[in-house]
Amino acid sequence: MKRVFLIVLDSVGMGEMPDAAEYGDAGSNTILAVSKSPYFSMPNMKKLGYFNIDGMAVNDKEEHPTAAFARMTESSKGKDTTIGHWEIAGIISKAPLPTYPNGFPKEILEEFSKQTGRGVLCNKPYSGTEVIKDYGDEHRRTGDLIVYTSADSVFQIAAHEEVVPVEQLYEYCKIARKILTGEHGVGRVIARPFIGESGNYTRTSNRHDFSLEPPAVTMLDQMKEAGLDVLAVGKINDIFAGKGITEFVRTTGNEDGINKTLEYMERDFEGICFVNLVDYDMLYGHRNDVDGYAKALTYFDERLPEILEKMRDEDILMITADHGCDPSTPSTDHSREYTPLILYGQPVKAGTNYGTRDTFADIAATILDYFSIVPKCAGKKLEES
CATH class of the missing domain: 3.30.70.1250 (Phosphopentomutase)
Structure with a gap:
């Protein structure tokens, strides 16, 4: 029984993309900024290979990583939650969604x-x-x-x-x-x-x-059509306007989100459990609270062994992000950054470095391939070069 647990650490980016200056985000690096806090500690993510990812500015590499990893590039125009999650699910947005710096008409x-x-x-x-x-x-x-x-x-x-x-x-x-x-x-x-x-x-x-309904077919739609379970934790159901979701639970914060994910891990299902942990962005990134952000990441790392212990033979755990939100810059807004991707589980070849990918949508293509579904959305499955 194949299961994928896809966890989005909301806004935990890993450094400016080449076009960051166009978005006012030159120099942004969320994970680097947060790592300088005395409250930052992620030894369990280190073991997986989190700090081995290409371009990772936090110098804390693991000699023998237990997971595979990649650096993800956002191909869509934008740096917001909706566009980031849609791209993770296989939609590349050619134009940014409208913003209103002077208020609404x-x-x-x-x-x-x-x-x-x-x-x-x-x-x-x-x-x-x-x-x-x-x-x-x-x-x-x-x-x-x-x-x-x-x-x-x-x-x-x-x-x-x-x-x-x-x-x-x-x-x-x-x-x-x-x-x-x-x-x-x-x-x-x-x-x-x-x-x-x-x-x-x-x-x-x-x-x-x-939310707006996604404008095209997503990985979630294809999995639901194939009769698989698509379980959403946190604001995932809202982001996709319920489209492609078979069951959802809302959360009150990261602790609740982790607890509800662990509850789903105890259940028998075949498909995906898609999780958003929002506190990094909502409580700390937008408020420029470096120490609060660090404490939240440390808390996730402390709970990570519970997640790993509940994994079954055919389970894959993916941990990624949807954009950045560097709490150390003057801006309180999202930042245009690369995002990390960790893949862990028995079906994954530990230590594999998939390099820098062209789009977040490679996550969708990889998940669909695992379930033997031909993608109708963007992205290419992760393969060793």
Whole structure:
């Protein structure tokens, strides 16, 4: 019974790509920046060969790696979560999703207000924690929705759970999702509920993403069509708008995501368990918290033996990322970086270096090949040169 566990360490990039300067990301290297923290320790990932990957700036090579490895290049135009995950699943995006550095057009917001019956506050790029601090009181007083964006292709709606119940906020997000199509087809509409009193607002774990449907066939679609299980942990189901997913669970953070992955590992299924661990990006990268980021990676490394112990003879573990988010640079946005790939399991030849790949989509092609499915998406399976 073949199983693949594909874990995305969200935003854990490994150095600037050649076109990084075009994205304002020259010099970015997420893993290098985080490795300088005194809280950084990844001995178990080191044993796998994580620091043996081509171009890895962290000088901590393993003499006899127990896994295979590669450096992945993003072929798509962009550096956001949606495009990164879509490419991992076999879609190369020729154009970036729309972003709104000056806020959303008047006609979009007027239609949104008309359909929700509520006004709009903010409408500009903003930190998620700062926006509720600056607009939370007015929102509670007026009932108007806090709408903001970032450097990513996102339309975010923040609302206090006592003013707008969570399910109602989700309905407003669905309205926005239907409005934001065509040229304004943002990657994600995101519900950002919060609680608390003036001066002490905090976001809750009831975040929910409403994504565009992938525009082409993905690895997940093909596996589902072949009658295989496609299990999604964390925000994977949201990123793919449920397309190609047979079962999903949401998570409250990395610890919960790891625990739910371990629960799936105890189950009998044939197919893929696709996992996103979001805390690196959401809690630490965007907040330029180097030490917090380091502690989160150290925690994953400490839990890694539990994952390895539960693997069966035909299981393959893949660990990768979807972009960078260097917490040491002035920017709080994602960064255009190469990503690492680790492959571990009995079917994998330990120590194999697959070099630098042309696209994240080689992950999709490799997984499909393992299940003897001819890919209808982008990418080439990993082979020794």
